[in-house]
Amino acid sequence: MNIPLAERVRPRNLDEYIGQEHLTGEGSVLRKMIESESIPSFILWGPPGVGKTTLASLIAHSTQRPFYTLSAINSGVKDIREVIDKAKSQQFFGKNKPILFIDEIHRFSKSQQDSLLGAVEKGTITLIGATTENPSFEVISALLSRCQVYILKALNRDDLNKIIQNAITKDEILKIRKFEFRSLDALLAYSGGDARKLLNCLELITNQCADNTTVIVDNQVVKDVLQQNILLYDKSGEMHYDIISAFIKSIRASDPNAALYYMARMIEGGEDPLFICRRMIILAAEDIGLANPNALLLAKTCFDSVHQIGMPEARIIMSEAAIYLACSPKSNSAYLAIDQAIETVRKTGNLPIPLHLRNAPTQLMKEIGYSAGYKYAHDYENNFVNMECLPEAISNQTIYQPGNNQAEQKLRDFLKNNWKDKYGY
Numbered sequence: 141m142n143i144p145l146a147e148r149v150r151p152r153n154l155d156e157y158i159g160q161e162h163l164t165g166e167g168s169v170l171r172k173m174i175e176s177e178s179i180p181s182f183i184l185w186g187p188p189g190v191g192k193t194t195l196a197s198l199i200a201h202s203t204q205r206p207f208y209t210l211s212a213i214n215s216g217v218k219d220i221r222e223v224i225d226k227a228k229s230q231q232f233f234g235k236n237k238p239i240l241f242i243d244e245i246h247r248f249s250k251s252q253q254d255s256l257l258g259a260v261e262k263g264t265i266t267l268i269g270a271t272t273e274n275p276s277f278e279v280i281s282a283l284l285s286r287c288q289v290y291i292l293k294a295l296n297r298d299d300l301n302k303i304i305q306n307a308i309t310k311d312e313i314l315k316i317r318k319f320e321f322r323s324l325d326a327l328l329a330y331s332g333g334d335a336r337k338l339l340n341c342l343e344l345i346t347n348q349c350a351d352n353t354t355v356i357v358d359n360q361v362v363k364d365v366l367q368q369n370i371l372l373y374d375k376s377g378e379m380h381y382d383i384i385s386a387f388i389k390s391i392r393a394s395d396p397n398a399a400l401y402y403m404a405r406m407i408e409g410g411e412d413p414l415f416i417c418r419r420m421i422i423l424a425a426e427d428i429g430l431a432n433p434n435a436l437l438l439a440k441t442c443f444d445s446v447h448q449i450g451m452p453e454a455r456i457i458m459s460e461a462a463i464y465l466a467c468s469p470k471s472n473s474a475y476l477a478i479d480q481a482i483e484t485v486r487k488t489g490n491l492p493i494p495l496h497l498r499n500a501p502t503q504l505m506k507e508i509g510y511s512a513g514y515k516y517a518h519d520y521e522n523n524f525v526n527m528e529c530l531p532e533a534i535s536n537q538t539i540y541q542p543g544n545n546q547a548e549q550k551l552r553d554f555l556k557n558n559w560k561d562k563y564g565y
Contacts, residue, residue, distance in 0.1 A: 186292025189334030212247035245269035246278035294333030326359035396466035431471035471543030491531035
């Protein structure tokens with residue numbers, strides 16, 4: 141049988157669906173929708189392999205609605221219009237409103253998303269979109285305003301255990317085999333909360349064992365099987381997060397060769413170029429930061445240019461940005477500083493703001509001391525005045541520590557000269 145295990149054990153009704161209890165459990169929002177057969181347009185946002193496609197299919201099946209699927213990777217405006225035309229004809233014959241499921245809707249261009257607006261607004265179709273990216277950034281506001289967004293979570297250990305037990309007891313092929321699970325740590329770790337990865341791995345292990353023998357699953361077996369079959373295991377691009385992680389860590393390690401290799405892997409694998417560019421923007425702020433502030437500007441320019449130009453030419457811009465980021469000096473001081481500031485706020489709560497820093501828009505506020513004693517920095521030599529700005533309870537706390545690099549050494553000298561009696565510089 142050539143049908144993958146993940147497809148063979150796909151749930152057929154909501155009671156068989158594992159995970160996402162906040163959306164599908166008793167009394168939850170999606171279950172109420174299904175039970176009332178009142179399904180609005182919505183978007184499912186969550187990591188790969190957590191049941192977005194399955195959930196959309198179950199909703200269509202439970203409500204007995206026509207179900208159309210499109211993938212943003214290989215569908216265009218023409219395909220969308222064809223589905224809308226079919227939906228209009230079915231509406232004419234009095235059938236239930238069709239559901240259009242669009243996988244990876246974040247990859248649709250603005251014009252493709254625009255082509256959905258009329259049909260969604262008029263109720264010709266019920267749109268269910270699926271995305272692994274934040275829809276606030278990737279879905280146009282006009283379409284987003286017409287859709288509710290539901291967040292799906294990575295499957296936890298209990299969910300993954302249930303999926304394994306379901307597969308070995310109900311699948312026609314696996315249920316005739318004997319299994320011995322000595323350790324599940326490696327299997328669950330490789331899955332990363334992704335049911336499809338979990339079942340693909342389990343199927344690979346089973347296929348390695350001769351018929352009529354017990355399938356033994358332990359950490360070493362999992363590692364050995366995956367090392368031998370890594371390309372098969374990843375044939376659907378399921379190492380999405382592993383490769384982007386390797387890409388980011390290579391840039392952080394100042395290795396442009398490795399960074400370009402992993403970038404090429406992602407490009408060849410069909411990864412969304414803008415996803416790669418977004419991660420470079422984050423890295424520029426987190427890992428290069430004040431050691432080279434121009435890195436953030438270049439990463440943002442790269443994103444804008446790739447968005448305007450598109451592939452394949454955009455690969456050259458991405459390559460330039462990756463090389464520049466990898467060869468830049470590194471500092472995570474800004475990243476550490478904001479986390480330190482947030483930790484301080486969480487520990488100390490809403491401390492009183494010093495009166496001299498408060499705004500005084502009314503006479504009463506001025507009379508009770510708001511803004512009194514404030515010193516305007518530009519009235520002083522070198523535009524600096526030694527004035528208390530933190531709340532009294534944490535007045536001497538050093539939150540930002542400059543990194544050990546040439547650019548931030550200048551910042552350290554500035555801070556040390558001005559604040560030598562206050563902060564630990």
